[in-house]
Amino acid sequence: MSDLEQMYREVILDHYKNPRGHGALDPADATAEGQNPLCGDEVTIFVRFGEDGETIDDVGFEGRGCAISQAATSMLTELVKGRTASEVASLPKEDLLEEIGIPLTPIRLKCAILGLGVLKVALHRAKGTPLPPEWQGLADDLTI
Amino acid sequence: MAVSPAKALEVERLRADFAVFDELVNGKPVAYLDSASSTQKPRQVLDAMREFYEHSYANVHRGVYTLAERATEGYEGAREKVRAYINAPSNREVIFTRSATEALNLIAYSWGLENLGEGDVVVITELEHHANFVPWQFIAKKTGAQFAHIPIDDAGELQLDALDEIATRGNVKVVANNLVSNTLGTINPVEKLAAWAHEHGAIMVVDAAQAAPHRHIDVQALGCDFLAFSSHKVCGPSGAGALWGRRELLDAMQPFNFGGEMIRSVSLERTSWNELPYKFEAGTPAIAEAYGFGVALDYVSEVGLEAIEAHERELVVHAMEELAEIPGVRIFGPPADRRTGIVSFEVASVHPHDVAQILNWEGVAVRAGHHCTQPLMTRLGVAATTRASFYLYSTHEEIDRLVAGLLKVKETFGA
Numbered sequence: 001m002s003d004l005e006q007m008y009r010e011v012i013l014d015h016y017k018n019p020r021g022h023g024a025l026d027p028a029d030a031t032a033e034g035q036n037p038l039c040g041d042e043v044t045i046f047v048r049f050g051e052d053g054e055t056i057d058d059v060g061f062e063g064r065g066c067a068i069s070q071a072a073t074s075m076l077t078e079l080v081k082g083r084t085a086s087e088v089a090s091l092p093k094e095d096l097l098e099e100i101g102i103p104l105t106p107i108r109l110k111c112a113i114l115g116l117g118v119l120k121v122a123l124h125r126a127k128g129t130p131l132p133p134e135w136q137g138l139a140d141d142l143t144i
Numbered sequence: 145m146a147v148s149p150a151k152a153l154e155v156e157r158l159r160a161d162f163a164v165f166d167e168l169v170n171g172k173p174v175a176y177l178d179s180a181s182s183t184q185k186p187r188q189v190l191d192a193m194r195e196f197y198e199h200s201y202a203n204v205h206r207g208v209y210t211l212a213e214r215a216t217e218g219y220e221g222a223r224e225k226v227r228a229y230i231n232a233p234s235n236r237e238v239i240f241t242r243s244a245t246e247a248l249n250l251i252a253y254s255w256g257l258e259n260l261g262e263g264d265v266v267v268i269t270e271l272e273h274h275a276n277f278v279p280w281q282f283i284a285k286k287t288g289a290q291f292a293h294i295p296i297d298d299a300g301e302l303q304l305d306a307l308d309e310i311a312t313r314g315n316v317k318v319v320a321n322n323l324v325s326n327t328l329g330t331i332n333p334v335e336k337l338a339a340w341a342h343e344h345g346a347i348m349v350v351d352a353a354q355a356a357p358h359r360h361i362d363v364q365a366l367g368c369d370f371l372a373f374s375s376h377k378v379c380g381p382s383g384a385g386a387l388w389g390r391r392e393l394l395d396a397m398q399p400f401n402f403g404g405e406m407i408r409s410v411s412l413e414r415t416s417w418n419e420l421p422y423k424f425e426a427g428t429p430a431i432a433e434a435y436g437f438g439v440a441l442d443y444v445s446e447v448g449l450e451a452i453e454a455h456e457r458e459l460v461v462h463a464m465e466e467l468a469e470i471p472g473v474r475i476f477g478p479p480a481d482r483r484t485g486i487v488s489f490e491v492a493s494v495h496p497h498d499v500a501q502i503l504n505w506e507g508v509a510v511r512a513g514h515h516c517t518q519p520l521m522t523r524l525g526v527a528a529t530t531r532a533s534f535y536l537y538s539t540h541e542e543i544d545r546l547v548a549g550l551l552k553v554k555e556t557f558g559a
Contacts, residue, residue: 013557040514040527041497064527066497067557111497 011101016067021077025060030085030126034118034138036110041065043073045118047126054084054127061115068100068108073115075099080119089120089129153451159537161186172507175542180326180354180486180533181511182376185440189379192439193432204431205405205422219431222438223421226386229441230352230371231362237394239387239424240434244353245275247372247387248320250400250424251349252279255370256318258398262288264317267310267346269294269302269332270523271325274516276351280320290314294321296523300328300477307340316344323355323366327515327531328477329460329486331355338367347393353377357535358456358484360449363388375433379535380440384433387424394420401426444536452536456485459534459543463487466547472559473550476524485534488515491550494557496530502556506549508542 025046033044043063050057059077063070076096080088093113097104104112117138124131124139131139159165164184167174176184200214207213220235227235241247256279260266266284268277270293284291292310295303302321310316319341323334338348347369352361356373363371370389376382389397399406399417403426408416417423444452461480464487467473472492477483491499496512503510511531514521521527532546553559 038513040518040521042527066495068497108497108501 012067012071015071015074019061019070019074021058021060021074021081022062023060024062025058028060030122032118032122032125032139034114034121036065036069036114038107038110041069041111041114043069043115043118045073045115045122047119047122049085054086056080056083056085056088059119063115065114066111068104069111069114072096072100072112076115076119085123085127085129089123089127089131091116151448151451153447153455153536155455155537155539158186158447159539161188162537163187165537169507169509170505175506175508175545177532177534177538177542177546178509178511179357179535179538180329180377180531182382183357183379183535184537185381186379186443188443189381189436189440193381193436196432196435201432203428215431218435218438219429222434225438225441227388229361229445230356230373230386230388231364232388233364234391236420237388237391239389239394239421240429241372241385241387241424242383242430243376243385244351244372244374245385247385248276248349248351249279250387251370251372251389252283254397254400254424255347255393256280256283257287260284260287260289260317263314264289265292265310265314266290267292267294267316267319267341269321270296271300271302271322271328271330271332271517271520272320273322273326273351273353274518275353276320276322276349277519280318289317293519296330296520299479299482300325300330301482302330302332302337304333304336304340311344316341316346318347318349320349320351322351322353323361324352324358324484324486325477325517325520326354326486327488327517327520327529329354329483329488329533330478331359331482331484334366334368338369342367354484354486357444357452358449359453369393375437375440378437378440379443380437381430381433383430384437386437391420394424399423399426403427405429447536453484455536456534456538457481459538459540460485460487462540463532463534463543463546466543467550470547470550470554472554476529485538486531487533488529488531490526490529491553491559493559494553496528498557499530499550499553502553503546503549506545506552508546508549510546 028046029049030047046060048058061073117135120135121139123129162184202211202215204216204219223235227238266280341348350368350371352373357378375384406426476488500512
């Protein structure tokens with residue numbers, strides 16, 4: 001087994017099978033959902049703020065999808081807890097990718113950052129934090 | 145029709161026509177099991193296109209010089225090949241498009257906008273590709289027509305007994321169905337649907353994108369009114385597709401795109417349309433691609449559609465038997481004798497994207513996703529499936545590599 005496969009097994013599978021922060025928060029101060037149309041991955045994120053109304057006290061998610069998307073969202077919940085909404089709004093995706101730690105093809109990259117994008121949309125809607133153009137597509141809801 | 149015994153397909157000889165099979169992926173020869181998505185191209189097609197560009201290329205239908213004449217001859221020759229391939233009555237009824245998708249949109253817009261309204265019913269099926277679903281959904285909403293679907297049963301077969309109820313909802317004006325499901329491979333009873341459509345005064349639109357590469361298509365025997373298919377799924381280049389439509393319908397329709405070539409005369413006051421098929425071919429078409437499309441149809445015809453069908457049937461039987469042996473693998477759709485060379489399946493508790501990624505480590509290329517059939521995914525109760533699909537160059541050994549890869553998937557995920 002190659003190193004890459006070994007990594008896939010250890011890091012990703014651990015989070016995939018034992019996701020951190022899994023489950024809806026009710027009530028939640030901020031929420032959003034998003035899909036990856038390529039594979040049908042879905043993620044819904046729930047956020048609760050601390051007493052200052054700014055610090056992320058708790059974050060949960062529900063979803064279905066590939067190991068990369070679900071494990072990455074699990075890692076994301078650990079990464080953002082205790083940070084402020086504006087810090088997370090400007091959190092570069094590279095920080096999350098570093099956590100994931102395996103090289104990803106462009107297609108799989110979309111799976112990996114789905115949860116982060118959905119979280120940014122939730123914060124944008126609840127707190128008015130900036131939503132850079134690369135994430136705006138997730139917030140669009142265009143139907144016939 | 146006289147039936148002659150199908151000549152057996154010599155797969156190793158055919159594979160030598162496809163340079164891509166010398167390609168290594170992750171150090172292993174590629175096992176390309178995604179032909180339902182797009183097929184690989186034989187050198188005969190690639191060489192012919194290069195020669196066309198080097199010796200016979202100019203814009204079509206305009207120039208009086210030799211190169212333009214050669215190009216026009218090549219382009220119109222391809223139209224005749226498409227006509228013969230689907231047994232259309234006239235090549236004036238064959239329109240080159242960018243894709244099967246564009247052909248279906250052409251019908252929905254040009255025919256649908258003019259002919260649909262409140263009280264009318266558009267009928268599609270639960271296993272339609274989005275390309276034959278969303279255009280009709282959109283046009284139905286625009287015109288106030290109802291949008292009805294024929295459900296499928298658990299085996300992936302259309303439930304035609306739903307038709308009676310659908311007919312009570314209003315004036316059925318159009319029935320749109322794929323001849324073969326791109327996700328399940330189901331061969332749909334288009335002749336029956338066409339007869340039912342005509343009984344109700346409706347037209348029958350057939351998406352043959354997944355059927356035309358694999359089976360004999362005869363638009364007159366099918367009894368349909370429109371039929372669309374694409375070049376890239378039949379060993380031809382991408383960027384070209386074909387629409388066949390009955391002459392009287394095409395004559396009565398307004399153009400879909402406006403521009404050069406599709407006009408007869410233009411003045412400040414009014415514009416009149418060119419004759420068929422040019423009325424529907426605005427702008428410079430994909431000339432060399434259309435030419436290559438024709439060469440690809442020659443290639444496939446020479447291999448023989450009966451031989452291709454028999455070869456794919458053997459492969460799909462083999463694949464379904466082998467996959468059924470793997471615990472946790474569930475195959476969707478009908479039995480092997482009711483489908484073409486397509487097998488969609490799931491591996492319990494492993495997402496199809498992960499299945500496909502691990503298979504890629506083994507050099508096995510399959511499609512993972514919803515296959516542009518989200519209503520069908522909803523019906524099956526899954527977000528996505530893994531799909532292996534075969535063509536004239538596919539081998540039993542590639543299926544064995546798929547099976548070995550799936551065992552590796554299960555091992556990796558501890559599933």
